[in-house]
Ligand SMILES: Cc1cc2nc3c(=O)[nH]c(=O)nc-3n(C[C@H](O)[C@H](O)[C@H](O)COP(=O)(O)O)c2cc1C
Ligand code: FES
């Protein structure tokens with residue numbers, strides 16, 4: 001093993017398995033990636049070269065303004081005319097920035113992409129359309145497909161939505177190297193390149209998973225089904241360290257991160273309902289308690305009640321991810337729901353809420369917009385709102401508290417799947 | 432006026448609609464689990480499986496066929512933002 005690696009001092013390719021090279025670029029000054037991610041020391045754009053007895057494959061490229069470094073490393077090892085294949089594991093610009101230029105320099109190279117990448121590829125190459133017209137030759141591949149370089153074979157794993165719809169991974173069979181794209185990657189910049197040589201990057205690995213992969217947990221699980229059976233000696237992602245030392249640990253770690261922790265504890269089919277609320281004079285709080293009471297009449301529904309005034313909302317994101325239904329209670333203040341509710345609702349982009357049940361309630365003084373606004377936001381997050389929100393003018397009286405308990409019972413009944421006959425509704429009656 | 436009945440199997444709800452109504456118009460109003468992106472037949476986000484009454488929807492356009500194919504939709508999948516209801520049918524999110 002090369003134990004003294006410093007890729008910032010040269011512009012050659014770095015060999016890390018027989019005929020397999022890193023030809024990427026370091027970006028140590030970057031602090032914000034894709035608007036939504038911060039980095040502590042920059043990132044890297046890892047591109048790879050695989051040499052076989054009958055040609056060369058380039059796997060992913062770099063961000064456009066790092067093209068020069070990428071081409072220099074590539075040229076240190078091969079001629080453009082040797083390049084037979086260009087494999088793109090997903091088409092995000094941080095890995096396809098140098099593609100149009102590479103296609104010009106290696107016009108004979110054929111592109112290998114996933115089926116879903118076609119329309120993106122065309123959109124990406126729009127500005128360089130003269131390249132496309134002359135030598136645009138792509139093949140779409142799926143799990144089980146492979147391409148040969150003589151004594152080297154690259155096979156493909158279809159791993160959609162990690163984190164773009166068109167994502168795939170590529171596996172070099174003879175050397176057991178998995179070119180995983182952004183999967184198993186992180187924004188961490190280190191000239192020592194390999195996980196056993198770089199600084200402690202665990203925080204960065206977990207942060208990347210949490211922001212980029214977590215919204216697609218179910219797809220992560222599907223991908224792991226394809227990845228876990230592979231013999232893996234090294235994982236070569238598109239950002240951050242190459243995982244050559246105990247790569248399997250990272251696969252296991254992804255499995256842990258994407259397995260629901262609650263589902264390990266709930267043995268039966270119990271459903272979970274979480275009620276969040278804020279209340280200035282206690283009216284919305286009273287409603288929350290009664291709704292909770294009503295829902296708790298169902299043994300198989302676990303109800304939790306949380307006051308958002310308690311402060312930190314970050315821990316709630318985990319709870320929400322695993323919950324089956326969510327209710328939000330807010331008074332209407334200046335024609336809006338209160339900020340802690342919005343803060344929580346806007347921090348949910350990292351999880352998948354599709355299909356969870358939602359509902360809103362709250363006390364109001366004269367206009368009561370909050371409930372409707374929260375419902376709209378939940379619909380925007382692809383949740384189902386099975387029943388109209390509950391509003392109470394100022395202090396709830398005994399009848400209204402009974403309505404709250406009924407509201408709780410109804411949502412719990414929906415959760416347990418005890419259906420009522422809904423009948424057929426008429427389109428004209430829909431609001 | 433001609434009418435059709437569309438059932439959203441995921442929420443078990445049936446709606447009577449005037450012929451020509453797009454699936455998206457109904458599903459959004461009743462909160463069925465079909466999700467939308469571009470809403471104009473381009474992104475393939477709204478792919479929906481037609482479980483019954485395939486022939487009671489308008490024929491897919493060439494463009495819709497293309498998007499369905501590119502997104503590897505299975506047989507009897509449609510784009511909910513494009514397909515219009517002509518008669519009785521049942522759908523669920525793909
Ligand atoms: C992390 C991430 C997530 C994205 N999610 C979506 C998405 O859900 N839907 C979509 O249409 N495009 C999505 N995109 C694609 C961006 O909208 C697209 O790259 C766009 O061209 C960026 O515009 P900008 O150059 O103004 O930032 C995503 C891009 C990134 C980097
Ligand atoms: S929403 Fe984009 S195709 Fe229907």
Ligand SMILES: [Fe+2]
Nearest residue numbers: 090092163182
């Ligand atoms: Fe990416």
Ligand SMILES: [Fe+2]
Nearest residue numbers: 092094182238
């Ligand atoms: Fe990336």
